[in-house]
Amino acid sequence: MERVLEIGIVGLPLVGKTTLFNLLTGAKAPTGPGSEPRVRRGSAPVPDSRLDFLASLYQPRKVTPARIDFKDIPGLDPRQGEKEARIRFLEEVRSADALCFVVRAFNHPDLPFYFEKMSPTEEFREILAELWLADYSLVEKRLERLREGKKARRDKEVEVQLLERCREILEQEELLQKLTLSPEEGPIFANYGFLTVKPIILAVNVDERGLKEGYEGKEELLREANARGIPLVEVAAQIEKEIASLPPEEQELFMTDLGLTEPGIARLARAAYRSLGLISFFTVGEDEVRAWPIREGTTAREAAGKVHSDIERGFIRAEVFNFEDLKRLGSPAKVREAGLLRLEGKDYRVRDGDVIYFRFKV
Numbered sequence: 001m002e003r004v005l006e007i008g009i010v011g012l013p014l015v016g017k018t019t020l021f022n023l024l025t026g027a028k029a030p031t032g033p034g035s036e037p038r039v040r041r042g043s044a045p046v047p048d049s050r051l052d053f054l055a056s057l058y059q060p061r062k063v064t065p066a067r068i069d070f071k072d073i074p075g076l077d078p079r080q081g082e083k084e085a086r087i088r089f090l091e092e093v094r095s096a097d098a099l100c101f102v103v104r105a106f107n108h109p110d111l112p113f114y115f116e117k118m119s120p121t122e123e124f125r126e127i128l129a130e131l132w133l134a135d136y137s138l139v140e141k142r143l144e145r146l147r148e149g150k151k152a153r154r155d156k157e158v159e160v161q162l163l164e165r166c167r168e169i170l171e172q173e174e175l176l177q178k179l180t181l182s183p184e185e186g187p188i189f190a191n192y193g194f195l196t197v198k199p200i201i202l203a204v205n206v207d208e209r210g211l212k213e214g215y216e217g218k219e220e221l222l223r224e225a226n227a228r229g230i231p232l233v234e235v236a237a238q239i240e241k242e243i244a245s246l247p248p249e250e251q252e253l254f255m256t257d258l259g260l261t262e263p264g265i266a267r268l269a270r271a272a273y274r275s276l277g278l279i280s281f282f283t284v285g286e287d288e289v290r291a292w293p294i295r296e297g298t299t300a301r302e303a304a305g306k307v308h309s310d311i312e313r314g315f316i317r318a319e320v321f322n323f324e325d326l327k328r329l330g331s332p333a334k335v336r337e338a339g340l341l342r343l344e345g346k347d348y349r350v351r352d353g354d355v356i357y358f359r360f361k362v
Contacts, residue, residue: 005068005069005097005098005276005278006041006069006070006071006095006096006097007068007069007070007071007096007097007098007099007100007201007272007275007276008070008071008073008092008093008095008096008098008099008100009021009070009071009072009073009099009100009102009203010073010075010076010089010093010099010100010101010102010127011075011101011102011103011104011123011127012075012076012077012104012114012123012126012127013075013076013077013114014032014033014075014104014111014112014114015075015102015103015104015114015123015205016031016102016104016106016205016237016238017072017073017075017102018030018031018035018040018072019031019205019237019238019241020100020102020203020205020235020237020265020268021040021042021070021072022241023235023237023240023241023244023265024042024044024070024265024268024269025042025043025044025070026042026044027040027042029072032111033110033111037074037075038074039071039072039073039074039092040071040072041069041070041071041072042069042070042071043067043068043069043070044067044068044069044070044269045065045066045067045269046065046066046067046068046269046270046273046280046291046293047065047262047266047269047270048065048066048270048280048291050280050282050291050323050327050353051063051065051282051289051291053323053327054282054284054289054323054326054355055289057326057331058284058285058286058289059286060284060285060286060287060288060289061286061287061288062287062288062289062290063288063289063290064288064289064290064291065291066273066278066280066291066292066293067293068269068272068273068276068278068293070100070272071092071096073089073092073093073096074088074089076089076127076130077114078126078129078130086130089130090130090134090195093131093195093198094193094195096198097198097199097276098198098199098200098201098272098275098276099198099199099200099201100200100201100202100203100268100272101124101127101128101200101201101202101203102203102205103120103121103123103124103202103203103204103205103221104118104120104123104205105118105120105204105205105206105207105210105215105216105217105218105234106205106206106207106210106215106236106238107207107209114126117216118215118216118217119216119217120204120215120217120218120221121217121220121221121224124202124221124224124225125224128196131195131196132170132173132196134195135166135170135176135194135195135196136167136170136171138192138194139163139166139167139170140167142159142163142192143160143163143164143167146159146160146163158184158185158188159188162181162185162188162189165179166179166194170196175196175197175200175228176194176196176197177196177197177199177229179197199275199276199277200228200230200275201230201231201233201268201271201272201275202221202225202230202231202232202233203233203234203235203268204221204232204233204234204235205235205236205237206234206235206236207236207238207239208236208239208258210234210236211234211236211239211258211259211260212258212259231271231274231275233264233267233268233271234264235263235264235265235267235268236258236264237265239258240263240264240265243255243263273293277295277296278293278294278295278296279293279294279295279296279350279351279352279353280292280293280294280352280353281294281303281350281351281352281353281354281355281356282323282353282354282355282356283307283355283356283357283358284355292306292307294306294350296352297349298349298350299346299347299348299349299350300315300318300320300344300345300346300347300348300349300350300356300358301315301346301347303318303350303356304318304358304360307358310360310362311358311360312360313360313362314360314361314362315346315358315359315360316359316360316361317343317344317345317359318343318344318345318348318356318357318358318359319341319342319343319344319356319357319358319359320341320342320343320344320348320354320355320356320357321335321340321341321342321354321355322340322351322353322354322355323353323354323355324353325338325340326355
């Protein structure tokens with residue numbers, strides 16, 4: 001069975017991680033002071049206007065969006081110095097495929113700021129420092145073991161040089177994402193499970209004023225995220241939670257009043273999807289129109305296996321056209337007439353937006 005890809009939601013206490021998790025996944029986990037600090041898991045639909053168009057065209061009985069898994073990791077308070085809590089936090093971070101850092105840019109009379117005032121950039125750096133420290137400690141311990149014997153060092157020269165490069169990057173407070181690896185170094189590096197190599201999304205949890213007027217420290221946070229190549233998404237988790245409970249026509253009015261063309265949560269879900277290196281292909285018909293998440297570079301035969309193992313085993317060919325051609329021309333028949341329907345074999349690399357009919361024989 002294929003392993004499900006998962007994004008861990010992390011941050012300091014009282015930044016709104018669980019509120020965001022509830023909004024993404026539809027869960028109803030308790031929030032705020034006094035709620036039980038435990039890991040919670042759920043999945044969220046990935047909004048996709050292409051799927052909406054296909055549904056309006058084919059009028060299927062069922063529409064199924066791509067989904068992505070999230071886990072809400074209890075907030076870490078580095079000032080508490082609880083060794084067990086830190087170990088549990090790092091274990092959950094290590095098992096996640098990507099991370100969503102939540103920082104606070106909202107005021108609440110009953111929830112004090114971690115740094116006594118609104119400091120989203122400092123919050124971001126505080127959690128990032130925990131990942132740096134974990135990676136740096138791992139590098140130092142491994143280098144120490146390798147240096148214990150001359151023979152061991154001679155046998156492990158490539159690993160020693162790699163770890164020394166890692167240490168250089170970490171000492172500069174940079175992410176290991178920027179490291180360029182040789183074919184020989186790749187497998188060695190992967191075995192360590194470094195934390196600062198994971199894709200990161202920065203979610204800024206704002207209030208209504210923050211949405212309309214900005215928030216303290218916004219420019220500094222944007223510069224920090226851009227410098228590190230980290231996508232930043234502003235989400236008003238509490239407000240969007242309240243809006244989501246309203247009738248659809250009222251939701252649109254409130255969104256317009258806030259100056260939003262779509263919920264921040266939709267942009268966050270898409271950013272999370274991209275951070276995992278995922279694309280979508282579509283299957284269409286009267287029964288169902290569905291978006292299928294796959295890794296970029298997946299072959300047609302492997303994509304067929306996402307739909308059903310029998311289709312992968314009996315794969316003959318894939319009949320493929322791209323969504324943009326369908327939208328431009330208006331119907332599958334016109335796509336065929338224009339000669340834009342292609343027959344592809346098992347090794348074809350599926351592209352984002354492909355609409356595919358799989359031919360197979362059991």
